[in-house]
Amino acid sequence: RMPAIFSNRSVEPIETLMAERAADTVVVTGVVTQRAALLEGWLYQVQDSTGSLWILTDRDQSSVGPTVGAQVKVEGVLRYEPIVVGEIDAGDVYLEEIAYEETAKRQDEAE
Numbered sequence: 001r002m003p004a005i006f007s008n009r010s011v012e013p014i015e016t017l018m019a020e021r022a023a024d025t026v027v028v029t030g031v032v033t034q035r036a037a038l039l040e041g042w043l044y045q046v047q048d049s050t051g052s053l054w055i056l057t058d059r060d061q062s063s064v065g066p067t068v069g070a071q072v073k074v075e076g077v078l079r080y081e082p083i084v085v086g087e088i089d090a091g092d093v094y095l096e097e098i099a100y101e102e103t104a105k106r107q108d109e110a111e
Contacts, residue, residue, distance in 0.1 A: 004024045005099055006027065006073070006099050007025070009026065009027045010031050011027050014028055014030065014050050014052060015051040017094065017095075019091065019093055022079055022080040023078065024077070024078045025075065025077050025078075025098070026075070026076065027049060027075075028032055028046060028048065028073075028095070029071070029072065029073045030047045030052075030071070031047055031048075031072070032044050032046055032067060032072055033045045033068065034051060038056075041056065041057060041058040041059055042057050042059060043055070043056055043059070043066045046072060046093070051099055054094050054095070055056075055074055055096075056067070056097060059100075061102070063088075066100070070102045072100065072101065073099075074095065074099070074100050074101075076095035076096050076097045078095060078096075079093065079094075081094065102108045
């Protein structure tokens with residue numbers, strides 16, 4: 001896998017990433033709060049002071065997945081998954097990872 005190569009985009013607050021921006025490339029930073037292994041990659045959640053966002057990566061299972069508790073920087077393409085139930089749009093945005101970098105380890109690993 002290629003090393004993470006970030007563009008020069010500035011980091012954006014997660015709360016500003018709305019469905020209307022689907023297909024935009026964005027950069028977020030935050031803490032990995034949870035993760036799940038998928039058949040082809042990982043799904044993990046990053047939280048900043050404004051909200052949280054699920055991120056999809058195709059990094060394979062043999063790679064070390066995102067570390068829960070790690071501070072990360074992620075660049076990706078914003079996607080929107082519409083889930084409509086009657087009149088209610090329960091859809092959500094998520095990020096398709098392009099570049100990933102751990103900027104700090106979990107606090108209990110720092111020593």
